[in-house]
Amino acid sequence: MEPKQIVIVGAGFGGVAVAESLASLPNCQITMIDRRNFHLFQPLLYQVAMAGLNPSDITVPLRSLFRDQKNIQVIMGDVNRLDFTGQTVTFGETSRPFDYLVLACGSKHGYFGNEHWEEFAPGLKSLEQAIEIRSRILTAFELAEIETDPEIQKQLLTFVVVGGGPTGVEIAGAIAEITANTLVKDFQTADLNQVSVILVEGGSRVLSAFPRTLSAVAQKDLESLGVEVRTQVFASELSKEGLRLGDEYVKARTIIWAAGVSPSELNDQVPGPKDSAGRISVTPDLSLLNHKNIFVIGDQAIVIDEKGFSLPGVAPVAVQEGHFVGQTIRADFSGKARGEFKYFDKGIMATIGRSKAVVSTMGFNFSGFFAWLTWVFVHVVYLMRFRNRVFVMMQWSWSYFTFGHGARLITNKDWRFYRPDQKEKN
Amino acid sequence: MEPKQIVIVGAGFGGVAVAESLASLPNCQITMIDRRNFHLFQPLLYQVAMAGLNPSDITVPLRSLFRDQKNIQVIMGDVNRLDFTGQTVTFGETSRPFDYLVLACGSKHGYFGNEHWEEFAPGLKSLEQAIEIRSRILTAFELAEIETDPEIQKQLLTFVVVGGGPTGVEIAGAIAEITANTLVKDFQTADLNQVSVILVEGGSRVLSAFPRTLSAVAQKDLESLGVEVRTQVFASELSKEGLRLGDEYVKARTIIWAAGVSPSELNDQVPGPKDSAGRISVTPDLSLLNHKNIFVIGDQAIVIDEKGFSLPGVAPVAVQEGHFVGQTIRADFSGKARGEFKYFDKGIMATIGRSKAVVSTMGFNFSGFFAWLTWVFVHVVYLMRFRNRVFVMMQWSWSYFTFGHGARLITNKDWRFYRPDQKEKN
Numbered sequence: 001m002e003p004k005q006i007v008i009v010g011a012g013f014g015g016v017a018v019a020e021s022l023a024s025l026p027n028c029q030i031t032m033i034d035r036r037n038f039h040l041f042q043p044l045l046y047q048v049a050m051a052g053l054n055p056s057d058i059t060v061p062l063r064s065l066f067r068d069q070k071n072i073q074v075i076m077g078d079v080n081r082l083d084f085t086g087q088t089v090t091f092g093e094t095s096r097p098f099d100y101l102v103l104a105c106g107s108k109h110g111y112f113g114n115e116h117w118e119e120f121a122p123g124l125k126s127l128e129q130a131i132e133i134r135s136r137i138l139t140a141f142e143l144a145e146i147e148t149d150p151e152i153q154k155q156l157l158t159f160v161v162v163g164g165g166p167t168g169v170e171i172a173g174a175i176a177e178i179t180a181n182t183l184v185k186d187f188q189t190a191d192l193n194q195v196s197v198i199l200v201e202g203g204s205r206v207l208s209a210f211p212r213t214l215s216a217v218a219q220k221d222l223e224s225l226g227v228e229v230r231t232q233v234f235a236s237e238l239s240k241e242g243l244r245l246g247d248e249y250v251k252a253r254t255i256i257w258a259a260g261v262s263p264s265e266l267n268d269q270v271p272g273p274k275d276s277a278g279r280i281s282v283t284p285d286l287s288l289l290n291h292k293n294i295f296v297i298g299d300q301a302i303v304i305d306e307k308g309f310s311l312p313g314v315a316p317v318a319v320q321e322g323h324f325v326g327q328t329i330r331a332d333f334s335g336k337a338r339g340e341f342k343y344f345d346k347g348i349m350a351t352i353g354r355s356k357a358v359v360s361t362m363g364f365n366f367s368g369f370f371a372w373l374t375w376v377f378v379h380v381v382y383l384m385r386f387r388n389r390v391f392v393m394m395q396w397s398w399s400y401f402t403f404g405h406g407a408r409l410i411t412n413k414d415w416r417f418y419r420p421d422q423k424e425k426n
Numbered sequence: 427m428e429p430k431q432i433v434i435v436g437a438g439f440g441g442v443a444v445a446e447s448l449a450s451l452p453n454c455q456i457t458m459i460d461r462r463n464f465h466l467f468q469p470l471l472y473q474v475a476m477a478g479l480n481p482s483d484i485t486v487p488l489r490s491l492f493r494d495q496k497n498i499q500v501i502m503g504d505v506n507r508l509d510f511t512g513q514t515v516t517f518g519e520t521s522r523p524f525d526y527l528v529l530a531c532g533s534k535h536g537y538f539g540n541e542h543w544e545e546f547a548p549g550l551k552s553l554e555q556a557i558e559i560r561s562r563i564l565t566a567f568e569l570a571e572i573e574t575d576p577e578i579q580k581q582l583l584t585f586v587v588v589g590g591g592p593t594g595v596e597i598a599g600a601i602a603e604i605t606a607n608t609l610v611k612d613f614q615t616a617d618l619n620q621v622s623v624i625l626v627e628g629g630s631r632v633l634s635a636f637p638r639t640l641s642a643v644a645q646k647d648l649e650s651l652g653v654e655v656r657t658q659v660f661a662s663e664l665s666k667e668g669l670r671l672g673d674e675y676v677k678a679r680t681i682i683w684a685a686g687v688s689p690s691e692l693n694d695q696v697p698g699p700k701d702s703a704g705r706i707s708v709t710p711d712l713s714l715l716n717h718k719n720i721f722v723i724g725d726q727a728i729v730i731d732e733k734g735f736s737l738p739g740v741a742p743v744a745v746q747e748g749h750f751v752g753q754t755i756r757a758d759f760s761g762k763a764r765g766e767f768k769y770f771d772k773g774i775m776a777t778i779g780r781s782k783a784v785v786s787t788m789g790f791n792f793s794g795f796f797a798w799l800t801w802v803f804v805h806v807v808y809l810m811r812f813r814n815r816v817f818v819m820m821q822w823s824w825s826y827f828t829f830g831h832g833a834r835l836i837t838n839k840d841w842r843f844y845r846p847d848q849k850e851k852n
Contacts, residue, residue, distance in 0.1 A: 037568060054482045063612035073614050076568040094572055142463060142502040144522055186489035188499050 004028045006329065007089050007098040009079050011039050011062050014298035014318035015104035021326020023069050025333065029073040031098075033091055037062055037076045040127055040193035041383055043315055046167060049172040049256075051138065055127055058383070079105075084291060094214045100293050100329055103266065103280075104322065107299035110262030110277075117238040121255035124167055133256055137175065140254045143185055144190040148246045157195045158252035160243060163259030165209070166203025166350035169218055171256055172199040173353040177224040181410060196365065197227045198252075200245055202234050202259070207350055208423040209312060210365075214358040216255070217367040221352040235259075241372045244322065261313060264300055275302045275310070284340040285328055286321055295328075311343055320344065432455045432755065433515050433524040435505050437465050437488050440724035440744035441530035447752020449495050451759065456498040457524075459517055463502045465489055466553060466819065469741055472593055475682075476555040476600040477564065481553055484809070507532075508695045510717060513675040513830065526719045526755055530748065531704075533725035535740060536703075543664040547681035550583060559682055563601065566680045567609055570616040580669070583621045584678035588661045589685030590627025591635070592776035595644055597682055598625040602651040621652045624678070626671055628660045628685070631632055633776055633784065633815055635827030636791075640784040643793040647778040661685075687739060690726055701728045701736070710766040711754055712747055714721060721754075723747035729767065737769055777801045 109123025347361025535549025773787025
């Protein structure tokens with residue numbers, strides 16, 4: 001019997017969970033396709049943007065991840081066509097047939113139809129964006145140091161974060177913190193007391209997915225760090241100079257976008273109902289209506305829980321969905337009936353700064369130092385499991401002496417350098 | 427009495443050595459200007475290109491480096507004008523007067539007048555270039571994995587390194603090694619036995635700065651790793667497709683340039699004699715003729731030793747010159763006579779691969795495992811002194827819990843995002 005072809009598009013939390021669930025499944029050939037050659041631990045991406053962690057601390061090369069899993073082939077490619085009738089996916093000029101297809105392409109930041117704002121206010125979804133944001137923030141301080149015009153210096157030291165979800169809160173808190181704790185010792189001319197960090201949220205409170213009491217704590221914590229929190233205000237008219245916040249025009253050289261999600265471009269090629277954000281509706285077993293062999297998971301899908309709420313776009317949802325799809329394919333292989341996906345909600349958490357966090361889990365809501373310890377513990381445990389190592393040092397000294405090459409990341413945008421028209425020329 | 431203004435341009439090994447030598451010197455204000463916000467440990471830059479080390483392993487933010495040195499201000503800026511009459515340096519739109527000026531701007535790779543080759547064959551002088559080369563090499567393997575045309579696959583797996591000095595030898599050896607040791611386990615379709623690494627040297631032997639016997643050992647070591655060494659051949663006609671090597675046209679998708687050095691653009695603004703490579707001639711105390719308060723050091727200067735040979739463009743030369751200039755300025759301050767610079771040559775070394783290196787020091791020439799251990803020991807000691815830390819792990823866990831922000835590098839090319847025309851607009 002021919003082995004079944006299982007194609008997974010996207011190596012985020014969802015896609016990797018599917019692949020891992022199918023390890024050692026006989027009679028199948030898995031193809032994992034991603035634009036990047038690495039898996040990203042996205043919950044700590046803001047730490048790269050804030051210069052707290054290195055890119056290699058929160059990434060792992062896909063080929064290392066799957067080196068010992070023999071039924072999988074990793075491909076770095078950009079999927080541009082889905083053919084549901086012919087059952088193929090196409091990346092570049094190469095097509096590959098599938099018996100099962102798992103779409104786990106994630107989402108990107110959306111600008112509510114103003115995509116040209118991206119230039120002035122990068123989002124924080126990819127490693128490149130994190131490096132770009134890190135560079136902009138640090139450069140703003142460098143330029144403030146040599147700026148002689150006090151008005152421009154003030155603009156260089158004004159940072160606006162748009163979006164009061166966990167990412168926006170984490171970034172705003174971190175900018176205020178590195179200013180007060182680290183940078184203030186490093187600069188001579190620039191008056192870092194002039195630093196202004198503004199967090200803008202269109203809704204009535206920050207961290208709207210959390211209970212109201214925790215939103216209030218988070219806002220107070222942010223304010224104690226010096227962050228100005230503005231709710232029920234929308235950002236508009238973004239430019240290099242600044243942006244409009246309601247009635248006021250704020251001059252700021254650094255704007256960071258942590259609001260709005262837009263779907264993968266591939267969603268246009270997927271038939272059937274979608275929600276207003278463009279996410280794809282799936283059946284209770286996470287497959288497409290009328291396509292039981294095609295699954296959509298993670299941020300790309302909209303899944304409604306028993307209470308009628310849509311599941312949030314966070315790592316635990318994607319991971320559980322991925323494992324469920326893996327089990328479902330296994331069930332198909334062994335002729336068993338499929339189950340229905342149920343999300344087991346362990347809770348949500350966000351950190352505002354050192355010793356400051358909010359946690360909502362299993363009916364318990366808490367904040368402060370203990371919440372922060374919980375946040376650190378959970379993230380360190382997951383990060384270490386993710387990196388499968390106890391100390392980064394070991395990896396470093398190991399790779400230094402063995403040339404083990406832990407840093408194999410392709411992060412520049414021009415990896416297509418090789419490709420475009422060359423094939424034609426030959 | 428007004429403090430003396432000492433301006434240092436360039437924070438490489440030479441510039442940093444000057445600044446450190448002047449620590450605690452009273453009655454002076456030092457300005458250190460560099461295009462980057464970090465100091466780079468260049469001898470291990472090829473390890474970043476080969477994915478063995480992270481950028482943050484071989485860099486240190488300048489502001490951290492000089493945080494405790496109170497008489498110095500660090501400026502990230504691009505010096506574009508030197509005024510020797512008015513005694514000012516200009517970066518961007520800002521000018522700064524100097525009583526002493528130290529030029530330590532280094533060099534960049536030269537393409538013998540064919541600067542358009544750079545696109546096809548990046549050099550290895552900056553961190554950005556190392557990241558670009560890393561990306562190209564890894565991408566070539568990724569594309570070979572999905573390439574169906576065997577002819578193109580062969581081109582993707584052909585790597586040409588131009589230049590048989592230490593950098594070229596280290597890169598060629600490392601590509602052959604990661605192919606054999608690491609990547610061969612990671613790819614399924616691509617036949618890594620097809621990998622071809624060609625090292626091209628225009629002279630009669632690789633490592634021409636070393637004794638002949640060691641050049642021969644290095645060539646044999648390279649060949650044992652599978653590298654094809656071609657001497658007395660010049661590269662020309664570079665394109666995306668490949669390059670001409672003497673009579674033969676070699677199709678190769680990845681070319682790395684490790685040959686030729688061209689001077690800093692600032693050298694055009696410096697009067698007086700230069701050598702054929704554009705390096706600036708200096709007097710025995712490393713100052714310019716008729717400008718006793720202006721020093722040129724490192725790769726930017728040409729210094730002739732007592733045997734009539736010019737000193738090589740390596741870190742120890744720059745460091746010793748930097749310390750000498752620091753002492754000379756101190757001598758001026760205390761009214762003592764200036765000395766003459768003498769280079770103390772501790773020797774040279776290059777590594778070809780794991781357990782393979784050549785060392786020439788104090789009349790001793792040796793190679794093999796012991797030479798490699800020497801190379802590792804010297805580099806680890808210097809790197810650790812440089813990073814001022816025993817374990818990278820400590821830095822990681824420390825920065826993770828304290829937000830100490832070790833990774834504060836601005837590596838993208840667009841850090842001028844903020845600046846160009848904005849000032850006019852305001």
